[in-house]
Amino acid sequence: MKILVTGGAGFIGSAVIRHIIEHTQDSVVNLDKLTYAGNLESLSDVASSGRYEFEQVDICDKAELARVFVEHQPDAVMHLAAESHVDRSIDGPAAFIETNIVGTYTLLEVARAYWDALDTEHKQAFRFHHISTDEVYGDLEGPEDLFTEDTAYAPSSPYSASKASSDHLVRAWRRTYGFPTMVTNCSNNYGPYHFPEKLIPLVILNALSGKALPVYGDGLQIRDWLYVEDHARALYKVVTEGEVGETYNIGGHNEKANIDVVKTICALLEEFVPNKPAGLAHYQDLITYVTDRPGHDVRYAIDASKIERALGWKPEETFETGLRKTVQWYLSNETWWRRVLDGSYSMERLGSLEKG
Ligand code: NAD
Numbered sequence: 001m002k003i004l005v006t007g008g009a010g011f012i013g014s015a016v017i018r019h020i021i022e023h024t025q026d027s028v029v030n031l032d033k034l035t036y037a038g039n040l041e042s043l044s045d046v047a048s049s050g051r052y053e054f055e056q057v058d059i060c061d062k063a064e065l066a067r068v069f070v071e072h073q074p075d076a077v078m079h080l081a082a083e084s085h086v087d088r089s090i091d092g093p094a095a096f097i098e099t100n101i102v103g104t105y106t107l108l109e110v111a112r113a114y115w116d117a118l119d120t121e122h123k124q125a126f127r128f129h130h131i132s133t134d135e136v137y138g139d140l141e142g143p144e145d146l147f148t149e150d151t152a153y154a155p156s157s158p159y160s161a162s163k164a165s166s167d168h169l170v171r172a173w174r175r176t177y178g179f180p181t182m183v184t185n186c187s188n189n190y191g192p193y194h195f196p197e198k199l200i201p202l203v204i205l206n207a208l209s210g211k212a213l214p215v216y217g218d219g220l221q222i223r224d225w226l227y228v229e230d231h232a233r234a235l236y237k238v239v240t241e242g243e244v245g246e247t248y249n250i251g252g253h254n255e256k257a258n259i260d261v262v263k264t265i266c267a268l269l270e271e272f273v274p275n276k277p278a279g280l281a282h283y284q285d286l287i288t289y290v291t292d293r294p295g296h297d298v299r300y301a302i303d304a305s306k307i308e309r310a311l312g313w314k315p316e317e318t319f320e321t322g323l324r325k326t327v328q329w330y331l332s333n334e335t336w337w338r339r340v341l342d343g344s345y346s347m348e349r350l351g352s353l354e355k356g
Contacts, residue, residue, distance in 0.1 A: 004074035004078070005029070005031070005078045005080065006059055006079045006080055007081030008028070008030030008031070009032040009038035009039055010038055011189065011198075013078075013081070019233060022046065025051075029054075030054045031055045031081070032054070033057065033081070033099075034346075036346060040054070053072070059104070060098060062109070069110060069114040076129065077107070077128045077129065079128065082099060082166075083159070085198070090295075100159075101165045104130070104165075104170065108173045112173060112179050129182050133185060134186060134302050135160035135297070135300065136164040137152075137153060138155060138160075138297060140300065147249060147300065147302050148306075149249055156296075170183055181245070183248075186226060187301075188225050189231050191229060192329040200326060201330065202214075203266075204265055205330065207266060207283045207286055209277065210276070210280050212288040216293050216296060217289070217292030217296065218259075219262070221257065221296060222298065222299040223258065224252055224253070226250065226315060227315065227322035230322075233313065234313045237307075237312075242311060248311070249303060252317075252319065253304070254318065264323060266286075272327060273331065
């Protein structure tokens with residue numbers, strides 16, 4: 001089958017594409033605008049497989065989307081394209097409204113028109129899989145509570161509110177038009193090729209260069225962490241074996257306070273890179289508490305029993321094994337992250353240099 005992956009140059013999208021090319025016979029069309037978060041260098045291992053094609057398209061561009069559907073005739077869509085960084089959504093929500101809400105609406109309309117025109121067999125087999133976050137549920141009150149697929153939505157940030165809106169649109173397209181959608185809501189991902197503005201890669205790279213390790217507030221906010229390759233495997237299972245109209249929560253059974261995540265990374269670096277920047281006794285000495293993010297949710301935790309029961313998916317990595325692999329990956333892939341840090345990976349930047 002041919003899968004159209006939106007946002008395939010991003011962190012999770014690129015893991016999904018690597019998974020499909022390396023572990024299945026399916027082919028992929030990667031549709032991505034290449035914002036600052038899109039990095040085709042994350043796909044260099046699979047780009048020449050003969051089953052991979054790339055389209056630089058904005059999901060808000062209806063005409064271009066329609067062209068891509070007609071030219072590539074996909075059997076399924078995995079929709080990951082989004083503005084994804086909570087802090088950026090607080091500083092500038094407009095792009096989040098535009099891409100996450102208007103873009104998802106535009107994609108739904110183009111995909112529905114394409115699906116409507118398919119013959120009966122292809123129409124029945126077609127799937128539209130919307131990838132979302134557990135942040136749509138807001139935060140949990142009791143220490144034992146878990147988000148289930150039935151938890152009411154209560155998003156706190158412009159990012160999570162925009163993702164909640166897109167989830168509602170996708171479900172409405174199922175209910176109103178019979179369009180074959182499914183939704184997944186996942187906890188925090190981490191792993192290789194993660195953009196260094198996010199907590200785990202930021203801490204690894206700052207520690208290596210002796211810079212401060214910023215921790216919001218008291219650092220006691222709890223997140224459930226999932227290794228990105230476990231997420232990619234779950235997403236492929238859902239799009240190929242999941243039930244139309246269903247929602248699946250995906251999580252790692254790894255609830256950790258942010259401060260413990262930072263301390264664990266410091267301990268791994270003590271083991272792997274004992275030669276520290278000049279004057280530094282312990283990586284932990286770099287920890288710096290900073291003013292908390294406004295509206296910061298305290299605790300997220302996922303009940304992933306439905307996908308485990310229905311589709312037989314389980315995470316393979318524990319937080320300890322996944323974090324160890326992640327730190328090792330950053331230590332052995334310096335070229336990738338140096339090109340991200342200096343901006344040379346970015347088509348957006350290349351474009352502005354050409355214009356300037
Ligand atoms: P990311 O920011 O790393 O990647 C997003 C990708 O979308 C980039 O390649 C970017 O160029 C592309 N994109 C942005 N706007 C676009 C547009 N208008 N048109 C086409 N492409 C566009 O994000 P990620 O962390 O890989 O997240 C992927 C999806 O998974 C998002 O929908 C996010 O909400 C969801 N999610 C993320 C996490 C997480 O921990 N990162 C957890 C759960 C769900």
